[in-house]
Amino acid sequence: MGTSGSGKTTLGRRLSAALGVPIIELDTINWLSHWYDLSLNEPDQFVRRVALAIAPDAWVSDGKHGLVRRLIWARATDPIWLDYSRAVIMPRIIGRSLWRSLTKAEVWAATAIANTGASGSSATT
Secondary structure: OEOOOOOHHHHHHHHHHHHOOOEEEHHHHHEEHHHEEHHHHOHHHHHHHHHHHOOOOOOEEEOOOHHHHHHHHHHOOOOOOEOOOHHHHHHHHHHHHHHHHHHOOEEEOOOOEEOOOOOOOOOOO
């Protein structure tokens, strides 16, 4: 858990690899093509997908969707809160946004959502 730019996804991926368990990226579950926000438009479906993802005995999750917080915390054994100052996170967010804008990289895999610099939702980690 933590704010945008705190390193949730980076830490989650590293922990997942080190522990040999799957990573559950809540933003990847939530954001579908064309910036379709599943948690906003189909909250029951979002909760079902997260419940299925955390059904195995071991996993690492990143994200901070309030809609599924209790569901995840009920099964989590070691929550980690990343709490960095604005001076740390802002350069990360700006750098990440610039990189994604220049490379047109997908924000979340298999969603065809790229940061094109257009207005709308911003990427979070």
